[in-house]
Amino acid sequence: MSKSVFARKCLSVAIAAALGGTACASYAAPTVSRLTPPSNPLSADATTLARFLPGQRFDLQATVKADTGATITRFQFLVDGVAVSVPAERTSIVSGSGVTVANGFVGSLRAYSSNTPGVHTLTVNATQSDGLVATTSGNFEVVGVDREGRVAKNIIILLGDGMGAAHRTAARIMAKGYAQGKAQGRLAMDTFPFTGMVMTSSLNSIVTDSAPGMANYVNGNKANNNQEGVFPDDTSDAFDNPRIEYLSEYLHRIKGKSLGIVTTADVFDATPAANAVHTSNRGNGTGIVDQYLDDSKLTGLTVLMGGGRKWFLPNASNSTSPQAANGSQRKTSSDYVLPGDIVAGWGAAPGAKDPARDLISDFQSAGFNYAPDNSTLQSVAASSDKLLGLFSYSNMNVAFDKIGKRRGTSTVVDDYGFPDQPMLDEMTAAALQVLKKNPDGFVAMIEGASIDKQAHLMDSDRWIEETIEFDRAVQVAKDFAKQNPDTLVIVTADHECAGASIIGASTKSNADLHALLGNGTTAGQRDPVVGTYDAAKFPKYSMSADGYPATTDVDNKMLIGYGANADRYETWLANEKPTQDSQQPFVGQAPLNTYPANPSVRNASTGFLVTGQVPGDNAVHTATDIPLSAFGRGASLFTGVMDNTDVFFKIGQAALGGVNPSLRDDDSK
Amino acid sequence: MHPASSIRNHCFTALLAIAGLMFSGAAFSHELEKQPTPHADVRQAPAVLAVAGELPPPPAGVTDLKFRELFKLPIGPRGLEPSDKLVGLNGKRVRMVGYMAHEETHTAGMFILSPLPVTMGDEDESYADDLPASAVFVHLETADHGAVPYRPGLIRLTGLLQFGAQQEADGRVSTVRLLLDPALSREIASAGANSTQKVATR
Numbered sequence: 100m101s102k103s104v105f106a107r108k109c110l111s112v113a114i115a116a117a118l119g120g121t122a123c124a125s126y127a128a129p130t131v132s133r134l135t136p137p138s139n140p141l142s143a144d145a146t147t148l149a150r151f152l153p154g155q156r157f158d159l160q161a162t163v164k165a166d167t168g169a170t171i172t173r174f175q176f177l178v179d180g181v182a183v184s185v186p187a188e189r190t191s192i193v194s195g196s197g198v199t200v201a202n203g204f205v206g207s208l209r210a211y212s213s214n215t216p217g218v219h220t221l222t223v224n225a226t227q228s229d230g231l232v233a234t235t236s237g238n239f240e241v242v243g244v245d246r247e248g249r250v251a252k253n254i255i256i257l258l259g260d261g262m263g264a265a266h267r268t269a270a271r272i273m274a275k276g277y278a279q280g281k282a283q284g285r286l287a288m289d290t291f292p293f294t295g296m297v298m299t300s301s302l303n304s305i306v307t308d309s310a311p312g313m314a315n316y317v318n319g320n321k322a323n324n325n326q327e328g329v330f331p332d333d334t335s336d337a338f339d340n341p342r343i344e345y346l347s348e349y350l351h352r353i354k355g356k357s358l359g360i361v362t363t364a365d366v367f368d369a370t371p372a373a374n375a376v377h378t379s380n381r382g383n384g385t386g387i388v389d390q391y392l393d394d395s396k397l398t399g400l401t402v403l404m405g406g407g408r409k410w411f412l413p414n415a416s417n418s419t420s421p422q423a424a425n426g427s428q429r430k431t432s433s434d435y436v437l438p439g440d441i442v443a444g445w446g447a448a449p450g451a452k453d454p455a456r457d458l459i460s461d462f463q464s465a466g467f468n469y470a471p472d473n474s475t476l477q478s479v480a481a482s483s484d485k486l487l488g489l490f491s492y493s494n495m496n497v498a499f500d501k502i503g504k505r506r507g508t509s510t511v512v513d514d515y516g517f518p519d520q521p522m523l524d525e526m527t528a529a530a531l532q533v534l535k536k537n538p539d540g541f542v543a544m545i546e547g548a549s550i551d552k553q554a555h556l557m558d559s560d561r562w563i564e565e566t567i568e569f570d571r572a573v574q575v576a577k578d579f580a581k582q583n584p585d586t587l588v589i590v591t592a593d594h595e596c597a598g599a600s601i602i603g604a605s606t607k608s609n610a611d612l613h614a615l616l617g618n619g620t621t622a623g624q625r626d627p628v629v630g631t632y633d634a635a636k637f638p639k640y641s642m643s644a645d646g647y648p649a650t651t652d653v654d655n656k657m658l659i660g661y662g663a664n665a666d667r668y669e670t671w672l673a674n675e676k677p678t679q680d681s682q683q684p685f686v687g688q689a690p691l692n693t694y695p696a697n698p699s700v701r702n703a704s705t706g707f708l709v710t711g712q713v714p715g716d717n718a719v720h721t722a723t724d725i726p727l728s729a730f731g732r733g734a735s736l737f738t739g740v741m742d743n744t745d746v747f748f749k750i751g752q753a754a755l756g757g758v759n760p761s762l763r764d765d766d767s768k
Numbered sequence: 769m770h771p772a773s774s775i776r777n778h779c780f781t782a783l784l785a786i787a788g789l790m791f792s793g794a795a796f797s798h799e800l801e802k803q804p805t806p807h808a809d810v811r812q813a814p815a816v817l818a819v820a821g822e823l824p825p826p827p828a829g830v831t832d833l834k835f836r837e838l839f840k841l842p843i844g845p846r847g848l849e850p851s852d853k854l855v856g857l858n859g860k861r862v863r864m865v866g867y868m869a870h871e872e873t874h875t876a877g878m879f880i881l882s883p884l885p886v887t888m889g890d891e892d893e894s895y896a897d898d899l900p901a902s903a904v905f906v907h908l909e910t911a912d913h914g915a916v917p918y919r920p921g922l923i924r925l926t927g928l929l930q931f932g933a934q935q936e937a938d939g940r941v942s943t944v945r946l947l948l949d950p951a952l953s954r955e956i957a958s959a960g961a962n963s964t965q966k967v968a969t970r
Contacts, residue, residue, distance in 0.1 A: 412847040416933065416941035420888065421880070421903035424933065424943040425847030426839075459846065471845035492843060516843035687884025688836045688902065 129171065129233040132200060133162040134223055135330045135341045136320070137302070138237030147218055147240035150319050150744065152751040155349050156445070157320075158341035159183065159208040161223040162200055162333040163233050170194065171233075173226040174206025178219050183208060188443040193334055200333045207341065209444025216243030242319075242748045250757035251587035251732035252540035254346070254356075254750055255531075255576045256316065257288075259569045260309060260370055261551025261562075261596025263725050265659075269559075269601055270566035272657055273648055277637045287574035288590040291728035295738045297746065298724055299594045302331070305722040309551070310381045312593025312743070313373035317346040317544075319747035325381050327373035337380035338435040342445065346747065347374055347542045350754060351399035355539035358399045359530045363495045363523055363565075364548030365407035365682065366391070370593060374544045375400060378435070384410045384428060385454065386435030392462055393448035401537070402530045403462075404488035405548075406495040408471070411458040426492060429454040462487045473521035480529035484536065488526065491517040493682035497549045498522065498568035499561045500677060502647045511676060514690050515683055523547055524571035531579050540585075545572055553677075554597040555717040557698050559659035560651040560673035562599075571646055580731040587734065587753050589746070591727035597718035598662025603635035605671055608654040612672055616705040624707045628671060629658055663719045667698040668706035733758045816955055819865055819922035826863045830926055833862040835883035835902040838944060848901055850931065854944070858931040864904060864946060865924045868916075875938040877911030877957075880904070881925065881946065905942035909950045913957035926952060 136149030136157060151157060159176045174192060176183045185208060193205040206225060213219060222236040259266065267286065275284035282289075301307035302321035311322035320343050323331045329340035347358040362371045367384040375398045376390045388410040391403055414427035422428060435450040442449045463469055467485040470476040476488055495501075496512045501520055503509025512518050521529075527545050534541040547569030553562035573590055580586040605612060607628050618624050630636070638657040640648045651673045658671060676694045678701055685691050695701030697716035713719050727746070729737035733753025737746070752758070826832050839848040869880040870887040880888075881904040888899070906925060908916065930945040948956070 408843075408847060418941045419899070420940060421899040421943070422901040423941070424850065424901060426843070426901045427847060469845070513841070516841045518842050685836060685883075685900070685902075687882075687900070689834060690836075692884070 129163050129165050129169070129225060129227045129231055131161055131163050131223060131225060131233050131235040132203070133160075133333060134221065134235055134237045135160040135332065136221070136237070136239045137330060138221075138239070140237075147238055148321065149239040150242050150748065151213070151239065151343075152319065152349065152748065152755070153214045153216065153241055153244060154212050154353065155319070156210045156212045156342075156344040158330075158343075158441075158444070159211050159221065159223075160330070160332060160341045161206050161225060161235075162198075163204050163206070163225040164200060165202050165204055165227055166229075166231070167202060169231075170228045171204035171206065171225050172228050173224075174208070175224040175226075176208050176211075177222040177224070178211075178213065180220070180222070183211060185209075185211075186443070189440050191438060191440040193339070193438075197334050197336060199335055203333055205332060205334055207440055209342075209440045212344075213241050216241050242751070244752055244756035246756050247752070248757040248759050249585065249732060250755060251585060251750075251753040253535075253543070253580075253583060253586040254350075254541070254754060255543045255545065255580070255586060255588045257569070257573050257576055257588065257590045258313065258316075258370055258544060258546045259550050259566065259590070259592045260364075260546055260548045261554050261594060261720070262547070262566060262569070262592035263595030263599060263721075263723055265595075265599040265601055266550055266554070266562065266566050266592075267726065269563045269599070269657065269659065270570060272601065272638060273563050273640045273651070274567050274570070274642060276639060286570045287577055288570055288728050290577070291588070291590060291730040291734065293730075293734045293737050294726055294728045296724045296740045297591060297727050298740065298742050299592075300722060300743075306720050307594050307722075308381075308720065309369035309593050310373050313370045313544075314343075314345075315743040316591070316593075316746045316750075317374055318343040319744050319751075321744060323379075325369075326379045327369060327381055328375075328377035329379050331379065336438070337378050337383055338386060338450070339438050339441065340377065340379045342377045342441065345374060345398065346750060347398045347400075350540075350542055351397065354754070355537070356399055357401040357534055357537040357539075357541040359402035359534045359541055359543040359545075360391075360400070360404070361402065361523070361526050361530045361543070362405035362546040362548050363497070363526075363568075364405055364546065364552070365410075365493045366403055366405040366489070367407050367410050368405075368494070368548060370546050370548060371403075371405060371544065374398075374542075383433045383435065385430055385433040386450065388458060389435065389450060389453075389456070390448075392458065392465060393450060395465065397445065397447060399541075401484075401541070402486045402533050402543075403467075404470075404476075404486065404490070404526050404530060405546075406489065406491035406493055408489040409492050411462075411489060413457045414454045417454040427454075429456065429458075459487070459489070472517070472519040473525065474519055476521055476525070476529050480532050483533050486529065486533045488521075488529075490520045491515065494549065494552065494680055495520050497553060497561050497677060498564040498647065499651075499673075502564070502645060505645065506643075514685070514694075516685065522571070523568050524575050527572040527575045531575070535579075535583070543576075545576065547572065550592075551596045551720075552680075554599055555719075556678045557597060557661055557664060557667050557718050558674055558678060559599075561677060563651065563659075564647060567647060577730055584732065586731045587750070588730040589727060589737065589750070590729075591746070592725040593743075595721045595723040595725050597664065598721045598723070600660045600662060602658050602660040603629055603631040604638045604658055605654075605656050606630040606634055609652045609656070609672075612652075612670070616670060616672075619705075619707050621707055624670070630655070661718050663713060663721050664709065665698060665711035665713050665715050665717050665719075667709050667711065668700075668702040669709050670702050670706040674701065816952065817919070817923040817925070819924050823863075823865070823924060827926070830861045830863050831857055833857060833864050833929065835864070835866060835900075835904075838902045854929075854931055857929045860929055861926065861949075862929045862946070863924060863926045865922055866904070867921070868919050868923060869899065869903070870918050870920075873938075874915035875936070876914050877908045877916075878937065879906050879916045881906050881923075885920075901943065903944075905936055905940075905945045907945055907947050908953040908957055909948065910953070911937075913953060916957055919956075923956075925956075 139148035301311040412427035500511035
């Protein structure tokens with residue numbers, strides 16, 4: 100919550116226990132500048148901002164500005180007027196240089212929970228050293244769960260990062276084809292019986308990034324951009340923010356469920372981390388990957404798959420300038436140590452600044468099988484009770500290039516140094532194979548990460564194939580749910596990316612588009628090419644047996660425009676090479692140095708310039724609502740226009756209270 | 769991932785826009801135009817260091833070594849591993865082509881050769897993108913040469929290759945070092961003695 104909002108709330112500073120008061124050197128009184136969880140005093144139809152499931156844990160915290168020369172000696176939190184009493188080791192007062200508010204004192208009470216549904220009043224009384232007391236109140240809500248019927252044992256969240264309606268439509272047009280106005284087939288996600296629309300804004304902006312975009316789904320609360328699993332605070336420590344219990348932690352604690360995280364991104368990336376890791380800075384890679392393992396007893400982490408090997412390698416030198424000889428990115432400055440009150444309240448591991456840690460070996464010691472490539476994954480998945488897959492140095496390569504390697508038509512993945520990376524559907528199948536061994540069920544988050552990353556880069560052919568790859572993972576999850584009817588499958592996105600639009604189709608053959616390369620003018624490469632309305636007709640792609648288009652450069656191909664675009668040069672043709680990913684180990688070195696650096700120079704000599712509406716080199720996220728589709732146990736809950744935090748409570752209803760069995764949640768269209 | 773947020777945190781500003789042009793002669797002049805604000809001590813590369821078009825064959829007893837060849841491919845399950853070529857050339861003379869890292873604070877008698885143009889601040893607090901593991905620490909024959917003036921663009925260097933972890937005078941840990949030939953040391957350090965650059969005292 101912004102400080103200004105709270106400033107309005109803090110007019111009522113009670114001066115209790117005023118023992119004469121004349122000793123005050125200043126007329127100022129201590130004031131509460133922030134009370135957490137945040138409240139909403141602005142809107143009558145949204146009286147509660149912070150909502151929790153019954154028993155879901157969260158931290159109580161307040162920031163108080165003390166008078167000059169004074170200190171805050173005591174914080175007391177009250178819920179509905181009753182003081183919350185916990186052992187002293189679950190509380191703390193932070194002050195001094197670690198607090199970003201002048202003369203500020205941050206008081207915390209860790210791991211509070213309430214089982215009583217309804218809106219509750221939260222009050223803090225902060226006592227200053229001279230006896231003055233600052234107080235303010237807010238509220239939060241405990242959302243009850245109705246006992247309806249059969250519960251969902253397994254929860255699978257498929258998260259197409261950045262996947263808006265246009266990304267889904269483009270994948271359908273390419274993979275299934277249209278004729279006479281009708282799609283000639285449906286994506287797996289199209290066959291889900293219930294679909295709704297999700298509002299995606301974060302706590303501090305209409306446009307979210309992926310950290311709160313994911314976290315809001317799995318803890319029910321709004322968060323600031325860049326923050327995952329926490330509320331904002333006024334301290335400089337990125338790992339001491341007030342925590343909110345994740346779905347994984349909540350359901351592991353009360354139901355014994357396992358957690359699986361599968362992504363095509365670096366596993367430290369915002370979306371995967373926002374299922375298990377609590378930090379206010381999504382960039383703290385060393386601490387994030389450490390927490391995955393250290394707190395696996397809290398989250399039930401059983402499967403972790405994706406890229407990001409660089410965070411798991413020991414770095415004895417603690418230096419990344421240059422990186423260690425093994426390419427490790429681990430550093431003290433991005434690692435974590437938790438304060439004692441979080442350790443005591445949450446039962447969390449204290450953490451350590453240990454860049455020399457061999458995290459792969461530590462995972463193995465904890466019972467995880469380690470798969471560095473697809474062939475290992477295929478051979479160990481069936482026999483694994485726990486599984487760690489790190490298939491690349493940072494983000495994995497994208498479907499367009501992985502499939503190119505399998506077809507023998509591309510060496511991109513060789514150039515990156517990881518020739519044998521699995522596809523997302525293969526990772527999903529392996530993950531479900533391991534997770535289903537838990538008779539108490541599981542929570543799985545499966546992310547198609549580079550729909551977003553390639554949309555940022557405005558590489559249309561690549562994000563469309565990413566969406567097709569993602570949909571193949573959706574099919575795997577749907578098949579699992581059909582065989583295991585106590586499974587809920589949700590397909591959604593954290594936000595839309597790039598304002599992608601299907602603007603029509605090319606009026607040119609592939610050969611004619613090639614002949615226009617180098618023209619460089621809108622008169623040459625735009626006006627005679629872009630077929631709108633009737634001229635677009637129905638682009639036709641030929642699908643190969645591997646499930647991907649034989650080529651995306653067909654005659655009269657589908658054309659994509661961007662409403663949130665940066666400058667780019669457009670040729671309408673597929674880029675043979677992906678745009679550089681600055682987090683790869685050999686970036687800048689042959690042959691990766693021949694890859695385009697960013698969209699503002701890519702195709703500069705072959706395409707025409709499309710001037711962007713946003714500054715910088717990348718298209719950006721948008722605030723557009725995104726579609727959500729649901730299948731399986733509890734799917735009927737997911738209709739209408741929802742806030743992203745609503746999704747959490749619907750999952751809670753499905754997992755704890757169940758749904759009326761007469762609703763046909765698995766009615767596949 | 770939101771690219772802007774990671775970029776925001778970087779202390780090293782990788783000038784990727786020109787990285788793709790590393791080995792072409794045409795790229796060199798283009799690259800010069802795109803360098804950051806001219807530095808008072810910027811020196812253009814003298815002929816002996818310059819890279820334009822195809823390099824002449826290396827002198828007898830000198831092997832060309834590319835950054836790309838320092839580590840094995842594919843990348844190993846436990847991270848990067850030194851290539852047989854790197855290990856085999858340890859203690860031998862090699863020629864390398866790369867960019868001098870643009871450092872805010874210089875260390876007497878040494879600089880960093882990078883496969884891509886980088887500008888490095890004093891604060892080493894970056895999160896995601898850093899100088900790659902293949903960056904090579906270049907040592908002049910003696911620290912008496914003082915700070916080495918920054919030179920934009922590709923340069924070619926010949927010297928004795930050293931492989932193995934070593935703590936450097938600037939506090940960093942190097943893996944691969946190039947001990948410059950004495951004549952080249954004097955050439956690249958020229959004007960260094962009168963430099964106004966900030967020199968580390970550590």
